[in-house]
Amino acid sequence: MNAKYVLLLILVSVFSFSVVAQTEAIERWDRFEVTFSGPQSGNPFDEVNLSADFSNGKEKVKVNGFYDGNGKYKIRFMPETLGEWRYKVTSNSKVLNGKTGHFTCVGATGNNHGPVKVADTYHFKYADGKRYYPFGTTLYAWTHQPQELEDITLQTLKNAPFNKVRMCVFPKYYSNVENEPVFYPFVKKGGMAGKKGEINFVWDFSKFEPAFFQHLEKRIDDLKSLGIEADIIIFHPYDKGHWGFDSLGKENDLRYIKYLTARLSSFRNVWWSLANEFDYIKTKPREVWDVYTKEVVNNDPYKHLCSIHNGSVYYDNWKPEFTHVSIQNGSTVEDFGRATLLRDVFFRPVLYDEVCYEGDLPQRWGHLSGEEMTSAFWHGVIAGTYVTHGETYKNSGDTIFWAKGGRLIGSSPARIGFLKKILEEAPGPIELADVWKDHKTATADSSHYLIYFGREMNQEWEFNLPKKGGPAAGKKFQVEVIDTWEMTIRKLPEVFEIATPETYRIFDKNRKKIRLPMKPYLALRITEI
Amino acid sequence: MNAKYVLLLILVSVFSFSVVAQTEAIERWDRFEVTFSGPQSGNPFDEVNLSADFSNGKEKVKVNGFYDGNGKYKIRFMPETLGEWRYKVTSNSKVLNGKTGHFTCVGATGNNHGPVKVADTYHFKYADGKRYYPFGTTLYAWTHQPQELEDITLQTLKNAPFNKVRMCVFPKYYSNVENEPVFYPFVKKGGMAGKKGEINFVWDFSKFEPAFFQHLEKRIDDLKSLGIEADIIIFHPYDKGHWGFDSLGKENDLRYIKYLTARLSSFRNVWWSLANEFDYIKTKPREVWDVYTKEVVNNDPYKHLCSIHNGSVYYDNWKPEFTHVSIQNGSTVEDFGRATLLRDVFFRPVLYDEVCYEGDLPQRWGHLSGEEMTSAFWHGVIAGTYVTHGETYKNSGDTIFWAKGGRLIGSSPARIGFLKKILEEAPGPIELADVWKDHKTATADSSHYLIYFGREMNQEWEFNLPKKGGPAAGKKFQVEVIDTWEMTIRKLPEVFEIATPETYRIFDKNRKKIRLPMKPYLALRITEI
Known part of the structure; x- marks a missing residue:
């Protein structure tokens, strides 16, 4: 499926000699799969136990195999650690028991970021x-x-x-x-x-x-x-x-x-x-x-x-x-x-x-x-x-x-x-900046805020943020007006400068305000310059 | 404290003879307390263990006692079952160990409703x-x-x-x-x-x-x-x-x-x-x-x-x-x-x-x-x-x-x-009648509703209730307008009759409405006549 066969050059430097071997290479977090032929009689789903122990040096992972019909049995494994993995099958079926094999786990590429x-x-x-x-x-x-x-x-x-x-x-x-x-x-x-x-x-x-x-x-x-x-x-x-x-x-x-x-x-x-x-x-x-x-x-x-x-x-x-x-x-x-x-x-x-x-x-x-x-x-x-x-x-x-x-x-x-x-x-996940009091203002860190107004319409907005975890006085911010329905982002030309914080809120040093369109579903993105 | 000594006539009918005894009577859920003199030396808080086993026939309750200073030790007990209770003290102090006693638990009176x-x-x-x-x-x-x-x-x-x-x-x-x-x-x-x-x-x-x-x-x-x-x-x-x-x-x-x-x-x-x-x-x-x-x-x-x-x-x-x-x-x-x-x-x-x-x-x-x-x-x-x-x-x-x-x-x-x-x-505790959709309407049962409007001001209110668990068609209701701030309750003269329920709501059969004062913090009490 996702397995690729490549030619791997393994350099065993300790012994100063080199071996050229053909090993299956599986990307980290991709799927290794091996198929064995086994018994077809009776009810193989019930009667045949199948598992495999995978080992990569110190790391050991046991996985269950399964019957896939037509006398075929499968073992699948998702490697998380790079390097050579070996496996050994355990089964109550003599044909399957004791089977071994190996593959090499290589680095993830492209779209593969893991689970x-x-x-x-x-x-x-x-x-x-x-x-x-x-x-x-x-x-x-x-x-x-x-x-x-x-x-x-x-x-x-x-x-x-x-x-x-x-x-x-x-x-x-x-x-x-x-x-x-x-x-x-x-x-x-x-x-x-x-x-x-x-x-x-x-x-x-x-x-x-x-x-x-x-x-x-x-x-x-x-x-x-x-x-x-x-x-x-x-x-x-x-x-x-x-x-x-x-x-x-x-x-x-x-x-x-x-x-x-x-x-x-x-x-x-x-x-x-x-x-x-x-x-x-x-x-x-x-x-x-x-x-x-x-x-x-x-x-x-x-x-x-x-x-x-x-x-x-x-x-x-x-x-x-x-x-x-x-x-x-x-x-x-x-x-x-x-x-x-x-x-x-x-x-x-x-x-x-x-x-x-x-x-x-x-x-x-x-x-x-x-x-x-x-x-x-x-x-x-x-x-x-x-x-x-x-x-x-x-x-x-x-x-x-x-x-x-x-x-x-x-x-x-x-x-x-x-x-x-x-x-x-955003620089990271966002959360409410002042969770019990301000349910509209989210923050990723003190340089990045998102305010959502929902159905509420406001003619203007005075620059203000929760004090908790907020930016220091003197920091400069820009504001973008987001229309979440029209999917537009309009950057305002104003630069806002953080004043010395009040008890619970932070304002612009000149208490600057902005005009807002009288529309629902607006948001503001407020980011440090 | 709350203990009362009364003369109790205990009739032991099985044996057809009667005994007159003076027994302490304690109301159910009141406090029985007994004080013993014991050791004062060392640190009695730490060194003296004290407990008592109370028994009322089948029921047995073990309670810890405590040192109350000045050589006084106390055992307290709140009886929940009526009848005679006997106790026996266990302690590592020889003076206290083995003490026994009894009292009679009588019915609660007045303000005593129990825990x-x-x-x-x-x-x-x-x-x-x-x-x-x-x-x-x-x-x-x-x-x-x-x-x-x-x-x-x-x-x-x-x-x-x-x-x-x-x-x-x-x-x-x-x-x-x-x-x-x-x-x-x-x-x-x-x-x-x-x-x-x-x-x-x-x-x-x-x-x-x-x-x-x-x-x-x-x-x-x-x-x-x-x-x-x-x-x-x-x-x-x-x-x-x-x-x-x-x-x-x-x-x-x-x-x-x-x-x-x-x-x-x-x-x-x-x-x-x-x-x-x-x-x-x-x-x-x-x-x-x-x-x-x-x-x-x-x-x-x-x-x-x-x-x-x-x-x-x-x-x-x-x-x-x-x-x-x-x-x-x-x-x-x-x-x-x-x-x-x-x-x-x-x-x-x-x-x-x-x-x-x-x-x-x-x-x-x-x-x-x-x-x-x-x-x-x-x-x-x-x-x-x-x-x-x-x-x-x-x-x-x-x-x-x-x-x-x-x-x-x-x-x-x-x-x-x-x-x-x-x-x-209300006939019992109230809960939201339609918990994920209507956060203003509470009900005790299908005959009793309470609607709270909070800060929201409404000029009128059309009679309507959640269908879920609501009254059957034909039932008649009255409405009282409650001003939660002025603490007034005004009963309206109108009688409302439940129509055949719609998908999610119940209305008056003539879709009757009432006028409301334009004030915040109003509530309605809607009760079956």
Whole structure:
């Protein structure tokens, strides 16, 4: 897949002799994969255990392998450390047990920045240190659509600002998404006529359908090529008894987690989302989520980002397995002063991953205006948190992006991209400068401020910033007026000079003011000259 | 103290004979106390262990006793079950070991409703089932003042609406509170001249000063007589090296917790507040609070309400020892839609115990207007949470109620009492009816609504309520216009009849509207006829 064979010149200087050898070279954070032939009889998913121990001198990593159908077994591994890695397979199958091999991990190139990790408590960085600001969108069932539609979705994403996608492993059966997928995750044993004449499929939950997972993996790799993280939703409640994938039972749920993590953990752009609306999955009691979460984390040697997403009741997001908080609650980013409250509770990044969607569905969660969706992003970002987009237009011929993918027709994506660029231009992540008192002023450091006014319209603005952590007297600043809707940035000619700070605020030494257009959704960027 | 000796006729019907005996009778939830003489030599606080096992047939409760000075040892016990209780003392002192006795627990009378407990997840009830809505005030150092001032404080509380007081065990050394207290909690060994000529006291932290605790207990009992709960702050940071009570060291801290809980657990109106602004006590690392909290809870056989109060960083309020959440953060009740957010995270009552104070101090935490303080209460209560008052006027001759007690001169207490009465008139505690969408409409049940408009002024209001959990079509309602500042309630003559509900809202069948005065701080009470 991403593996490249190159000629490596290994100089073993200690012994002063040189060896020329052909070794597989894998970029750091790329995927090493090896395939073995093994038993096909019985139920290989259940009956064959497979793992491998990878070692790079001192560092040792154990990974689970998996059966990929047709007598093929696979081991995947994502190296994080440069140099030669050796592996040895352990299996209850004599054919597989004891297999060994090696490869060389080389430096990352191009778009490869490694997996995303938590940084600075509330924010993220790629493993190579580059900042990652999540600007996600929602595509619950995009990988369960006809190939043509999936290709259109990828084309849309290529031109969209989003760098994270929330997506379900299992197909979704819900209003506006009721089509059968091309692939199913389990082997179909047959069908039975239901009460209303519909066909109820009968599954063998002990046998996975490799083609389903191979397709999913292709799509995750497609996202990786676009620089997009895949926030993989492991369970969801949108089944309504149609397939029964929300009701596998605990044993099959755990089997599925083990299989999924064995297949996907080596994908560097995977995040684990234990569930969407976990509390709406009535077949799974609250206490089982602890077990499932631990199963995911324990089977993931790389400790990808991990969260659980709520319906109307929150889970215990403080549990140590969760790297960040994934919240549904539109009201948190509907106005000022709210988004920050949960951040202070959890001491970890907060992603408002479901805040209603831009669209025209009759349901109130599906008919935000573009202005509301855009403003939600600003409210979240100003507060040092992050927000996820979704689009639910049901215009004639549209596939409803939030469900199936397709084309984006809303007005918020361009504005979200505009905000993303502004954030990327800051010297670092932004947070409220005076968190309990001023919910409009964010700062990256004492040289960089962003003030968002939301719906509030002001004829003028007197230069003023919170004193806390602010610039020293005498420092000079410029101000840019940002129209977050029109996506314009207008630099003002004035130079502002910081006066001796007052008790709580900092002003210009001449108390200079600026005029503002009487429009909503303005922001100011205030930066040291 | 509260014990009464009465003649009890005990009829032991099984054996058909009767015994007339003089037994001490203690009301349920009152305090039983017995005093023994014991050793005075050495350090009795440290060297004498003392506990007692109380038993009422099947129920067994073990309580710690304590040394009260002058060779006197005390055992206190708060019975919760009616009937005869027997006790037996265990001690390493031969004089005390093996002492026994008994008393009879009789029904509660008058003002005695028992200790306050959590009820309905987010609210409270007394042990006898009566609702308790916390409307607290702050009197950090009121028990460390001259007796005359303490008496004035009690007189003030008698006429104030508050039913909870946040108060420190240790004296407070802070701006506006720098006087020496009448009593100290530890035995003074002497004084040393400090660097600036001031006297630094030298304490024997292994010896408590019983008079200090006896005085504290008297004041807690005084509050009990007024129907006021004592939210006892065990540790606080306001010492500045003056006495060193914030820096006893872990061993002495634990010794103090054991002594305090042995003395106070039997007081039914005691709540434990592990600390005020725990994160500002720089001598105690974060991890120690777990140890201290467990020590408090394990030494309290009655499991009084228990919380920990933050400075600028929250503690882990989800830990099982905490019965409720005690938050400092004024912004949570400054506007709509915020207070409810923390409630949903913690699944327990949320008390916004510090939201800035009504007063005229230069610091922004100490200069809320009466309108702001009152509105903070409404914002909290509407959201199903509770708010605590504090007054910081530094008018000539005033003692600053928040610190030392004295007289209340602010405008909010009367309005807070007005709100308290409105809440008490509801059929039960109120909560937002549609928590993520409508932050102004609270409901007790489908027959009782309270809408608060805050600073928003409306010329008219169309009768409308959230559909969720709302009344059925055809039900008839009346509306009262409440002026929360003028403390008036005006009942409108109109009768409103519920129409068939729309998707999210319920209207009057004729879409009736009412006129409202163009004033801020109005509320509506909407009740079924």
